[in-house]
Amino acid sequence: MKTIDTRGLRCPAPLIETKKAIDKMSEAEEAEIILDNDVAFKNLQEYLTDLKINYEIKSTHPEMIIRFAKPGEVAGSKRPEDFCGVPSTSNDYVVVIKSSEMGSGDPELGALLMRAFLNSLLENTVLPSAILLYNSGVRLAIENADTLDSLRQLEEKGIMIMSCGTCLDFYQLKERLSVGIITNMYKILQLQTNASKVIYP
Amino acid sequence: MQMILLFPNVREVMKADRILKDNGLKVQVMPVPERISSECGMCMSVAPELVSDAIRMLQVKDITVECYEI
Incomplete structure (x- = not known):
């Protein structure tokens, strides 16, 4: 199992690190992502959902840990950065x-x-x-x-x-x-x- | 309905603008709508009831102008 420690990193870095790891992993290999930032935790879940990766939340306190296994095919239409943007208000x-x-x-x-x-x-x-x-x-x-x-x-x-x-x-x-x-x-x-x-x- | 006046180039737009202003006619300068031209051109929007007056004032001064309904 791969462990990716993203503590201290802010979005989109944890998502980018996760994607890099996924690219290197073989099919069915497991990984655990450790996060200490609520925003990145939420964004990573959205990112994994977009990649069609089923994940499990192993812990939410004190650190957040997300575990998943790499599926045969990793789809996904968006970049990590796309999950970290501040939603633009219409007249900001x-x-x-x-x-x-x-x-x-x-x-x-x-x-x-x-x-x-x-x-x-x-x-x-x-x-x-x-x-x-x-x-x-x-x-x-x-x-x-x-x-x-x-x-x-x-x-x-x-x-x-x-x-x-x-x-x-x-x-x-x-x-x-x-x-x-x-x-x-x-x-x-x-x-x-x-x-x-x-x-x- | 909106009527726009088109000119061969921006210098003519500026000349026309001066002529119409001197004649007390109100126009709005706007970019040429993209479906007419994709270039960065300027045109004028004129109230429909003033279009014929505007064209007459410009033609007297030898300004080439085309009128479009958008």
Whole structure:
């Protein structure tokens, strides 16, 4: 019997070690996997189920021990990493617009691309939780801006539109802000820290 | 129903955008729908009742424009 000690390892390492061992084992050979991590314990069981391997839980305390015998054929469609991902929530990302243009280069092209970006975002199946606007990005949320309608529609879909107060002040646009709310550096930092992804158009 | 205006290239889109803006006509810039072209092109979406006005304003300025219903 093979013993694979994965104590101290975090997902997906225990699953990868298990897979390596399985590949080296001969048919009907038995293996015991020792784990000390609840998440890896749960994920390994899902992984073995996907591989169509019948396993037994020999112990759950103090360490967790899973035992199985290698079947004749090991199927399985997914990689170990696939069992360890954090499930993505639908709107766990924020869009940060740090200038009124998309990318750097010709300003007129950049402005056109930004409008197209916002209109595409409206049709995206996965919407962000917030759109943060700073520096010249705040110009997009000002009265008469040609991006205003798009931002309003995004706001109606439940997305927070937040403009940097210092920037509105600097460009003297505070009175003309026409969509969303005014925010500060703490909030801008906090929203980006908490998001699993940040998108800069 | 949505009407879109297609142009030969992005520079024409930008010219058309300026012309229509000067004429007080509202358009939405958007990427060309993938089933029309897989290239990264830009087009404009216009309210159906404004399409004929828009085309007239552009043709006066020699802009080549095609209209699609999507």
